[in-house]
Amino acid sequence: MQPFIKKFNQVNLADITAVGGKNASLGEMLNQLSSKGIRLPDGFAATASCFWNFLESYNLTTALQQLMDRLDRNNYVNLKEIGKAARELILSHELPPATQAQIINAYRELSGTEDIAVAVRSSATAEDLPEASFAGQHDSFLHIEGGEAVIRAVHKCFASLYTDRAIKYREDKGFDHSKVAISVGIQKMVRSDRGSAGVCFTLEPESGFRDIIHISGVWGLGENIVQGTINPDEFLVFKPTLAQNKNAIIQKRLGDKAQTMIYATDSSSTTYNIDTPLNKREQFVLADHEIKQLAEWCLIIEEHYKKPMDIEWAKDGITGEMFIIQARPETVHSQKKLNTVTEYALQEKGEKITSGNAIGFKIASGRARIVHSPNEDSQIEKGDIIVTDTTSPDWDPILKKASAIVTNKGGRTSHASIIARELGIPAVVGCGNATEEINNDMPITVSCAEGKTGNVYRGLLKWKVEEHDFNNMYLPRHTKPLLIIGEPEKAFQLSFYPNEGVGLMRLEFIVNHYMQIHPMALVKFDELKDQAAKHKIEELTHSYKHKQQYFIDKVSQGIATIAAAFYPKDVIVRLSDFKTNEYANLIGGKEFEPKEENPMIGFRGASRYYHPLYKDAFKLECKAVLKVRNEMGFTNVKVMIPFCRTLQEGKRVIEEMERHGLSRDYSPSLEIYLMVEIPSNVILLNEFAQVFDGFSIGSNDLTQLTLGIDRDSAIVSQLFSEQDQAVKTMLSMAIHRANEAGIKIGLCGQAPSDMPDFAQFLVEQGITSISFNPDALLKGIQNIVEAENKLKSPANLSL
Structure with a gap:
């Protein structure tokens, strides 16, 4: 029987084609960095061979390619139809019995005598590359318990290779659909539902300044940061003085952390949000010694990979232990030229409508479009400014039409922020009242050129752009x-x-x-x-x-x-x-x-x-x-x-x-x-x-x-x-x-x-x-x- 399972301690970065970028990175850190004190939850991967074998077992490769051939690559008007058909095709066939047996055996070996909760995460063989992270393009499932439930989650991960956003992302990045596979990582859950979780960048995410570690965090599961539903705590740590064992935390910003994502106790859903108690809203999610420990781990990871990194962390609220749960290359500032600066400046004043966190340093003006769902993409024209409550990876195709993004919710590491940086457009996130104060079709100007606070002004204001190349x-x-x-x-x-x-x-x-x-x-x-x-x-x-x-x-x-x-x-x-x-x-x-x-x-x-x-x-x-x-x-x-x-x-x-x-x-x-x-x-x-x-x-x-x-x-x-x-x-x-x-x-x-x-x-x-x-x-x-x-x-x- 062909082996379809690899334990994390059996893989490293050389195994991207076998287990995908996410799983390869987890195995690399588990094997190379655990000895340096970094804690990672153990787990295993259902390999890409498992995915290819699934397609071959039901002769799905040709049918999927025929669907992709029908994709309208000019306006993508049939993207939803093609994506839905591809996912239904995969989900209409069960995983082969031999595959199911190997996954269940590996899960039982990981969990021991009693079933444990695991995270089931997609890991594409073309993801977590320096030029394309694929972050959020494929599905992950949290707090999955029991062998049968793990099988169902793995099957859904396979189907998520053809989410609308993933199809469009591969088209934009020039990847051949038929040559990308899904591996699935099954990893012990960290009980951050009772603790905290967040994201780190080993550079300052707005400017790309390399000597900063940016840490953000929320109470409960970290999905609230990615989804941008709340404003997280933020911490800036300075690398050179961290190496000198000084108090290197140069900034601490208290977020409102209005909601906490926890696990459901019934079968209706796996997670849901509760209101965060007031005393916890006013408390930082990490103590100073925990911020320092996390920053030191980030520094070790960056030095190992020799490039800026995007890292996810979680703190177990039961044991008090910190864990690194993912690490991928940062894909925005690490690709930019050094010693060049583009400077944006408003040339006239306007009436300020709302303000929030500025993402980037650019300015854009255009027609405001109030959007409530990614299904409203037919209403959006290229160059519109999307104004919404919050965004998720399902919004990616529609956001690519926008000249700017404005949201009610979210912090600097929210999904809208990450996508804005990747697309190179300005975003003002966490305004609180954007959808109330901005009217549909209103001409507005979004300015992120005035400091850390981004402003939205009424009307199409004049602004200028200057390019500076300091190399010569x-x-x-x-x-x-x-x-x-x-x-x-x-x-x-x-x-x-x-x-x-x-x-x-x-x-x-x-x-x-x-x-x-x-x-x-x-x-x-x-x-x-x-x-x-x-x-x-x-x-x-x-x-x-x-x-x-x-x-x-x-x-x-x-x-x-x-x-x-x-x-x-x-x-x-x-x-x-x-x-x-x-x-x-x-x-x-x-x-x-x-x-x-x-x-x-x-x-x-x-x-x-x-x-x-x-x-x-x-x-x-x-x-x-x-x-x-x-x-x-x-x-x-x-x-x-x-x-x-x-x-x-x-x-x-x-x-x-x-x-x-x-x-x-x-x-x-x-x-x-x-x-x-x-x-x-x-x-x-x-x-x-x-x-x-x-x-x-x-x-x-x-x-x-x-x-x-x-x-x-x-x-x-x-x-x-x-x-x-x-x-x-x-x-x-x-x-x-x-x-x-x-x-x-x-x-x-x-x-x-x-x-x-x-x-x-x-x-x-x-x-x-x-x-x-x-x-x-x-x-x-x-x-x-x-x-x-x-x-x-x-x-x-x-x-």
């Missing part, structure tokens, strides 16, 4: 081009641009957008008089027993994300520089901010850090930076003090930092910079050089204070110019004095990109670096290169 780009020889950045969401994408690091990371963006709360309102939460503000703070921090920890976590995660994106290059974090009127606008801020006639030159920057009105909040800033550097391992983070008026104030701030652990004595790699933006900084720069490790010129403030101009005043704004001789004299003096002291000095501002002659002036003076906003970086680099080329010789540069 000339870079400056002496003056470092740095970035000015505030939004952590854009950091991974921006890291692909030519740069030497981050010259200015604004802390205000993180406080304003990540935190939203005035830090003193957290310090003195119990004393707050504004009950509305108190209620809002309670709402935002409900999962935190200690309110101040909310600030430390949010700020440290924002800094760490940017530090990771540019690691090991320097990231200079400017400590908070809100003005009093800006701070007052934060939640709870009005109780802690004095009213000033001219906040621009009032209680801001360094003067706040040691003042009784703010120093308790500055302590939180220091703790956040300390966490990033010491616990998370980002020693590439430097700190910069803004608006420091006097030498004595500078020393006092450093003393305050040391009081909270930010000490150069205990951390020799810590560097503290001064923002040179007040004439006193320039006049006493030699003295400041004895206190600080580096300088960065804030050209906007230095210009306004040199010329005595309030840059917020429209009346005198025409006099504001960095090109004024007085300002250039101040700049020249600062640069020369820093160079004489042997200390780095850079400049942050728009002028060097807008004005080539100003860039020329800075280069001639010997500026060490220039920091640009992202949209000005490429023009700024060009100006620096041209400026350097105009110098008679490199000797003219003050290095």
Whole structure:
């Protein structure tokens, strides 16, 4: 009798033609990686030979080929008819008795004296390849118990080779239908119905940044993630510091996890959803040590396969054990060219209808089509924007007509997200109200080019696309081009641009957008008089027993994300520089901010850090930076003090930092910079050089204070110019004095990109670096290169 069964411990990657990509990968990991601590549920495979033997036993090969020959390959109008006929043909013939006997014997050997629950998963011989994953194209069945039930599930897996989506996928990828077989994996079930489950990518799934492990998870079975029915928890882990045994979890996002998929106790269905209890919704599905363990396993798997991977995990709620249940090559970003970036940008504003998680960085506009089922494909025309509650693999043929996807439900690892990345179209998922707020046939614009939040706008807005190829780009020889950045969401994408690091990371963006709360309102939460503000703070921090920890976590995660994106290059974090009127606008801020006639030159920057009105909040800033550097391992983070008026104030701030652990004595790699933006900084720069490790010129403030101009005043704004001789004299003096002291000095501002002659002036003076906003970086680099080329010789540069 021909053997149709292979145990997982008998197969490896060389057996793809025998057991398919999924089963070959499971066998490979079981044999090669178990010794490294990775746990995988045991099982066996019904081989491709089993499938071929089934077809030959009933002479089905010719009949199936004749069906495929009838397929309309222009518009696929008869796809449903052909697929249904092919599946019915397979299901109308039972598996041969000898095949059934081998499967049942293998199941009994796996289960022992009592029947156990198993997962029965399709594994096509053309799947899990680097260029085509076939993920979700074929059927899988969970919690199958008993030999006869396993036989029925295997039979259904055979039929799923001809699901409508699988047929269309093979057509799109150029696979010959008659040469692809189904193997079926029968694997012990992990009781994640009582625990949790999820998906990992060994790169950041939106940008393709390779040093991140992205983990998502839900309570119960992981099918809810794939189906996109709920928003999962998400965790980002940084590979280099993970290898250093640091706290490498740089982001933790709590999903709503509104439902939990569990096994049915009757025969009506195998699984169903229940509402997740409130206390579990507010709890992360994984503890930090479990996130770390999972990330370490992902790293081992990626290193073994030598390519980015898409991995499924499950945690048994009874034993508490973690398992890897699948691993396949990532098929989107791993195929892209390096050092090339396509940039999308809206050119006009519109009325925002809804928002959600942005998938990708593109923009699309078109006619909205509200779709409730994949059976409505006849209503969809190519280029329509599909708006729906959620999607599943059955939607694949219809989604391929879309220019964008918008869903009510789902996270970054949902089916809609995965398909959008594979198709190269934008998607906004997890909106909650998309099908309610968007009308059928409404012209809309879907934008994923504005950060991690994707927006849907009314109307067909104008937008532009720019292609950047950095492979042959000339870079400056002496003056470092740095970035000015505030939004952590854009950091991974921006890291692909030519740069030497981050010259200015604004802390205000993180406080304003990540935190939203005035830090003193957290310090003195119990004393707050504004009950509305108190209620809002309670709402935002409900999962935190200690309110101040909310600030430390949010700020440290924002800094760490940017530090990771540019690691090991320097990231200079400017400590908070809100003005009093800006701070007052934060939640709870009005109780802690004095009213000033001219906040621009009032209680801001360094003067706040040691003042009784703010120093308790500055302590939180220091703790956040300390966490990033010491616990998370980002020693590439430097700190910069803004608006420091006097030498004595500078020393006092450093003393305050040391009081909270930010000490150069205990951390020799810590560097503290001064923002040179007040004439006193320039006049006493030699003295400041004895206190600080580096300088960065804030050209906007230095210009306004040199010329005595309030840059917020429209009346005198025409006099504001960095090109004024007085300002250039101040700049020249600062640069020369820093160079004489042997200390780095850079400049942050728009002028060097807008004005080539100003860039020329800075280069001639010997500026060490220039920091640009992202949209000005490429023009700024060009100006620096041209400026350097105009110098008679490199000797003219003050290095």
